[in-house]
Every structure is written in C-alpha cells, then in structure tokens.
Amino acid sequence: MNIHFIGIGGSVMHNIAIREKMNGNTVTGSDDAWYNPSESRLKENGLLPQKAGWFPENITSDLDKIVLGMHAKADNPELLKAQELGIKIYSYPEYIYSLSENKERVVIGGSHGKTTITAMVMHTLRLQSYDFDYLIGAYVEGFDSTVRLSDAPIIIIEGDEYQTSPLDKTPKFLHYHHHIGVLSGIAWDHANVYPDFEGYKNQFRLFAENSVKAGAFIYNEEDKLVKEIVEGNDKIHFDTILLPYTTHSSTVKDGKTFLKTELGKMEVSVFGEHNMSNLNAAKIVCRRLGIRESQFYDAMMSFRGASKRLELVGENDNMHVFKDFAHSPSKVEATIKAVKKQYPKQRLTACMELHTFSSLNKEFIQEYANTANSADVAIVYYNPEYVEAKGLPAISKQDLKDAFKKQDLEVFTTTDELESFLVAQDWKQNNLLIMSSGKMGGMNIESLANQLLG
Structure with a gap:
C-alpha cells in the first residue's frame, strides 16, 4: 500500500x-x-x-x-x-476508523481529563496483557508511541471535539463511532472554531447521541452541562446503557493521596479532585472491558500519569516543581487547586502561558475570572507577537489582571523577565507549577527547575 x-x-x-x-x-x-x-x-x-x-x-x-x-x-x-x-x-480520524471498523471502539471525550482517562485505561489493559490498539495525545509510561495500529480486537481512542480537517468541520470524535463512549466534562474551548458556547456544547450532545444500540455511554453526572445533555435525551438510542460516575472517594495526608476502596486505602501518584473523577471514569471503562475492580486498583497504584499532566519535574525537601498541559480556564483552576490541596502547608507559585487563540482573545479571557485564586502567587506569561500573529486585538497587562479578577497577578511578556522573577523568589516551602499547552516561550523548564532546587 x-x-x-x-x-x-x-x-x-x-x-x-x-x-x-x-x-x-x-x-x-x-x-x-x-x-x-x-x-x-x-x-x-x-x-x-x-x-x-x-x-x-x-x-x-x-x-x-x-x-x-x-x-x-x-x-x-x-x-x-x-x-x-x-x-x-x-x-486522520476517518483513517483511524477505516482501520478499526471491526474492533471494539472506546472513545474518551470531554473538554478536560480525556488524556488522563485514556492513559489510565491503557496502563490497566497493558498490565493485564490485553491486546489493544490506541490513539492518545500524550506519551504514557510503558508505551513507545502515541499510536498503535494492528490486528488487535480493541482500540482505545482519545477523541477531541476539534474540527476534523480543512474539508470536514465536524468534530473528530464523531468519526470513530464508539461502542463505549466517555464524556468527562464540558467547559468552553476552541473559541476560534466555536465562537459561541452553545455551538461548542452541541458538539458533545452529538457525541452522546452518536452512541450505538447495546453500547455504553459513561458520563460525569457531577458536571451540570454533561448531565443536561445526557439525561432525558431521547435522541440517545434507548438501548444504550447510560453509566453515570462521580468523583472517587479519597483522602490526602502528608502530601500523599489515598483512594478509599472496599479493599482498604491505596496510595496513588495522581492527585486532585479532577484526577479522582478521571479515575472513576477509567474504572468503569475497564469494567466494561472485563477488568476486575481489584485489578484496576492494582494498576492505579503504579500509574504515574500521562506526559505533562501534573508531571513532577523535580523536588527536594522544600519544594516540588510540576509542569502541566493546562491552558483553558477550567483546567487551570482544577490544576492549581489540586496542587494546593496536595500540599496545603506549602505556598504555591502558579505560572501559566497564554498562547492559544482562545486564551489570547480579549473577549474569551474573561472566562479566566477567579481561576488562579488558590495560588499564593499567580503569574501569566504571554507574547504580544502571538496576539498580533493571530490577528487579535492587543491585550495589556491590566486587561489580564481585570479578566482574572486578580490585581496582584504578575504578568510577563518575555521569558527573560519571567525567569529572573522566579529565580529571585524564596523557594523555602514554596511549590512551583508551570502550565502550558505550548513551549512556554522556549523556556527550559527542566533547567530552571534544577536551578531552583539547587
């Protein structure tokens, strides 16, 4: 061929x-x-x-x-x-489907959490020696690629709502025709493609309605928008099994997270309410694929997360440095809260890069209101040249302070100034969280972490 x-x-x-x-x-x-x-x-x-x-x-x-x-x-x-x-x-979504028509297709969607849920399922299936294909947007420990295409009977797909191609404006996840679908949550993103929230939300409604007879649709009932588009929706096939989930019960002690299970408390590396929700979604997917609950929990005890999803860059007795893919308002807020809850006795310096069309859009940035409030020091980095290159109106430092509703927000437009600020901080009992879905202006996060950790 x-x-x-x-x-x-x-x-x-x-x-x-x-x-x-x-x-x-x-x-x-x-x-x-x-x-x-x-x-x-x-x-x-x-x-x-x-x-x-x-x-x-x-x-x-x-x-x-x-x-x-x-x-x-x-x-x-x-x-x-x-x-x-x-x-x-x-x-490429059509191509993946063409190679997967005879497989059991699991498609995991949502504005946030889909990469982690997909990674949790993949990790569990690998430990149970399942033969499966996959498509995921980040590297996962134990896998040498983000894609596998073979004769395996199952494929696990991270399905996003972004448009398919220049010839096809429908969202990618509609092309996979899932047998098992997951919807983790809805929070407006991709404002360049979906300029109004109702249009954006409708893509997830179509995803739910694309569920097949005798298939299963797993959804986060704690998300009001998800609950609204799933429950009572007569366009979802009446023979589709609807499986709601909530946040898994857990407790945090001394900077460690423990799942509360019928088998007792189990320590896991992932943390934060959003990840406890992701974990429950993954558990239901695995159960549908024949994994016992005890097997799933055993797998979660060795799960280290997907690349750049609350990834630990370095640590010492005084601080931890994390990097995360968070860029949209809901992800930024959830990630900051997760680190603060995990280490409540330590200060948190949270630094985020705004570089996507949505995050640099003067109207959309209002969605960031109060999202950084849990951080002791909140920092935004953006490059004004990116704003101009995307054909957007200029934004000022004050615009960002007003949008975040945080007048003590630190705003930088060059990485040199940002790095100088960070190096000058007191890092005793102070954690650093760096969030970006881009390249953080070319800043070497690992090198910076090593410098701060001493």
Missing part, C-alpha cells in the same frame, strides 16, 4: 505514518514545518521530508491513499492535485 501524509509533522500524524511504515506500507509525507519530537522521530524512521513545503509532484496516480492533517489548508497544492487525480483522501 502506498500512503502519502499531507501534514506529516503533526503530533498524531507523524506517529500514524511511522506505524504504517512499520506495518509494511510505503509511506511518504510533506509539511511546511516540523518540530521535535516529530522531527527526530520522522528522521529516525526515514520519513523526514527532504525540505519543507507542499509539492504537487509528490502526488502521483500510484498512491493508494492520502491522509490529510488539520494543519493543511483547503487550497493546499498537494490536496488539490490529489482531488484532481481522484485519489482516496482521509482525514
């Missing part, structure tokens, strides 16, 4: 391309830019394009399939050539 990837440098796309080459297919690809880890992994597997750009001559009639990434535009010259030649074009 000859497969060409338009946008091969994407975080998911490059992993699918590598897997398809490993599966014996002839794979080529193109992109106008790529960054690590995509670049090094593509190079290692002989798939890195010789030069950046889009070249119609890459598209020939001997290609069997085109996989189109979100990064490509509708007028992409390679895409236009493929359309002209009549080559079959897939978005």
